[in-house]
Amino acid sequence: MTTAPPPGRAYIVAHWKAGETTLPVQYNPTKLEFEKALQFAEIAIPGLTGPLHQFVRGQAETLTVELFCDTSDKGMGAQAVSVATETDRIYSLARIEPEGHAPPTITFFWGAGFPGSQLSAELDGGTRVDGQRRQSFTGVIKTIRQSFTLWSVGGVPLRATLTLTIAEYKTLKEQLDELNLSSPDRTHGHVLSSSDQLWSVAQRYYSRPGEWRRVAEANGIGDPRRLMPGQRLAVPAISAGRAPR
Known part of the structure; x- marks a missing residue:
């Protein structure tokens, strides 16, 4: 079992193939940066003034955190202690584990109210996103940069800043369980109005x-431009738990 540091102290848990390691940071960071990008495709519909945007997928969220390390309080002379005693613990997380054949996944923890922990349980219209709440951030190190800024008279590094960019990591099962995707599980009937087009029907029932x-x-329609108002269409079902592609 992993033992967490005292409340309020940021720490990292490394998930090695052989087990977990807890790494408290020397000083709590002063800033966390989260970035999440979404990919949309442009769907060209003849006769419209612009394309429609169709959601394709989300891209991995990233967390950028800056960690400060300092051992100058141990002295600047012969008794100086290298700050690498702190930085190498973190830098090791970017190294390949022989048993796992890859660097470990890591989880960054820091106190209550972690960004993402307050996602609304229910938004307007009853859309639920509470399954995507989080109390920490799990990912893999995408980049790590070390900057050493203070040295002893003997050339021992005493102060450094580590900048980590962590890319979100989730298994397929974790993502499907969180999203709880829903889609039509039976065939729907739709009566065409004078303003309907096939793309608008697909948008209504599939959101695509x-x-x-x-x-x-x-419905055996060969020419989507020739639709009759009042015509009843069958909107086929989508396999449960999967949105159409």
């Missing part, structure tokens, strides 16, 4: 206008 061909094929 590019899936209009699915509707066209299910």
